[in-house]
Amino acid sequence: MGMNDARRDFLKLAGLAAAAPLLPLPRLAFAQASATAGDVLVVVFQRGGMDGLNVLVPFAEDDYYRLRPTVSIPRSGSGAVIDLDGRFGLHPALAPLQPAFAAGELALVHATGAPSGSRSHFSGMDIMERAALEQPNLASGWLNRHLQSRGGGSDFQGVGLGHSVQRSLGGAAPVLGMAAFEEFALQTRSARADAMAATLDALYAGTATMDAVAHTAFRAMDQLQHADPAQFAAANGADYPATTFGRQLQQVAQLIKADVGLEAAAVDIGGWDHHNDELRLLAPLLDEFARGLAALRTDLGPLMSKVCLVSMSEFGRRAYENASGGTDHGTGNCLFVLGGGVAGGRVYADWPGLRDADLVRGDLAITTDYRSVLAEMLRKRRGETALAQVFPGFAGTMELGIFRAGG
Numbered sequence: 001m002g003m004n005d006a007r008r009d010f011l012k013l014a015g016l017a018a019a020a021p022l023l024p025l026p027r028l029a030f031a032q033a034s035a036t037a038g039d040v041l042v043v044v045f046q047r048g049g050m051d052g053l054n055v056l057v058p059f060a061e062d063d064y065y066r067l068r069p070t071v072s073i074p075r076s077g078s079g080a081v082i083d084l085d086g087r088f089g090l091h092p093a094l095a096p097l098q099p100a101f102a103a104g105e106l107a108l109v110h111a112t113g114a115p116s117g118s119r120s121h122f123s124g125m126d127i128m129e130r131a132a133l134e135q136p137n138l139a140s141g142w143l144n145r146h147l148q149s150r151g152g153g154s155d156f157q158g159v160g161l162g163h164s165v166q167r168s169l170g171g172a173a174p175v176l177g178m179a180a181f182e183e184f185a186l187q188t189r190s191a192r193a194d195a196m197a198a199t200l201d202a203l204y205a206g207t208a209t210m211d212a213v214a215h216t217a218f219r220a221m222d223q224l225q226h227a228d229p230a231q232f233a234a235a236n237g238a239d240y241p242a243t244t245f246g247r248q249l250q251q252v253a254q255l256i257k258a259d260v261g262l263e264a265a266a267v268d269i270g271g272w273d274h275h276n277d278e279l280r281l282l283a284p285l286l287d288e289f290a291r292g293l294a295a296l297r298t299d300l301g302p303l304m305s306k307v308c309l310v311s312m313s314e315f316g317r318r319a320y321e322n323a324s325g326g327t328d329h330g331t332g333n334c335l336f337v338l339g340g341g342v343a344g345g346r347v348y349a350d351w352p353g354l355r356d357a358d359l360v361r362g363d364l365a366i367t368t369d370y371r372s373v374l375a376e377m378l379r380k381r382r383g384e385t386a387l388a389q390v391f392p393g394f395a396g397t398m399e400l401g402i403f404r405a406g407g
Contacts, residue, residue: 038382039341040256041264042249042296043143043168044311045129046289048272049121051317051327052334053364054282055094056108056347060087063354071278071321084108088347093286096294100338105297105304107342107402110334110349112368113315117360119329121273124314129167131371134393140171142371142390143264146378147173149386154261155223161248166266181230181251229254238299241288245269249292253299256307272313276324293338305340308381308403312336312370318362319354332364335373341381341404348400372396380405 057073058064059081065072074080081089100106116133118124131142147158158175160166165177232254240246248267255262274281297304316333352358352365371394378384380403
């Protein structure tokens with residue numbers, strides 16, 4: 001069939017389906033087929049600038065309470081911190097993560113971040129997700145560059161959950177983007193859906209980039225339909241939050257269980273920009289975050305031994321509270337690492353202190369470049385050998401020992 005004939009047939013089919021129009025295809029790009037070893041990476045981005053000082057609380061420091069006389073988490077009594085090591089404690093809303101910490105599967109890193117010092121949401125997220133501070137014109141994301149380094153995988157090697165593919169996944173290595181499994185399909189109520197799909201496939205049978213993307217889109221839709229990851233109900237009593245974040249984490253678990261070749265998934269949770277009324281607003285968001293991660297761990301059970309989750313935010317908050325019961329944009333922050341290959345049960349911190357002389361323009365100082373955490377994770381849990389390609393210009397070689405080798 002020639003291209004003109006195919007287009008004519010498509011128009012005929014579209015005419016028959018006029019009462020139920022064809023909806024746009026999902027945002028997609030796709031990979032070659034080949035398997036790679038290592039943990040499945042799950043990258044969570046807490047968008048908005050999480051207040052690490054009220055999440056991983058330095059409760060042993062009097063300066064924390066001096067700087068935050070009303071916006072602080074108490075040492076004892078109602079709403080007190082969950083003591084981790086006598087120095088740092090979790091916000092009480094993070095209680096669902098305490099079992100993972102006690103089991104040695106959760107580690108936290110404090111006084112970390114991107115040394116750019118950006119306090120802009122857009123710039124901060126862009127910097128963190130590209131992870132190429134020394135090459136500001138490099139557009140690709142660190143996670144995509146890692147997938148490029150490892151070579152081709154399945155069509156589902158990299159998946160971004162949400163309404164747009166995360167910047168960390170952007171680049172030359174093909175990845176998928178989907179908001180939900182049910183939306184990852186040819187959306188039509190026409191009785192001739194199969195014929196429409198075949199005709200669309202024929203429309204893009206050439207060798208151009210768009211043809212390759214469209215052709216692989218149909219293949220990926222077919223693979224997802226046959227794998228049917230939605231068949232895998234939450235196991236072991238796992239209870240995901242009934243939120244977008246909870247549903248997307250559950251879908252990550254379902255893709256892992258369906259064995260479609262997932263290597264890296266990116267998920268977002270927003271709402272962390274607490275310039276006012278922080279104590280009231282932060283707690284429910286942390287509860288959602290903690291219950292989501294705890295449910296993923298419970299749901300996957302033994303499979304969690306080959307999963308590594310890292311969660312970060314674009315920047316932290318100022319060390320001192322503002323006049324509105326909140327905190328303003330800062331720099332130094334904390335991040336979470338969860339998984340079977342994590343040397344957890346510890347807070348990793350080259351702690352700079354919170355005395356006025358210790359602060360950098362009113363912020364918690366960054367003493368650990370977050371790329372050192374990501375680089376160690378990729379080397380030990382994914383076997384990455386081209387770290388200079390993944391993190392160009394980053395000369396850091398010090399590893400904190402957060403991960404066990406053997407991914």
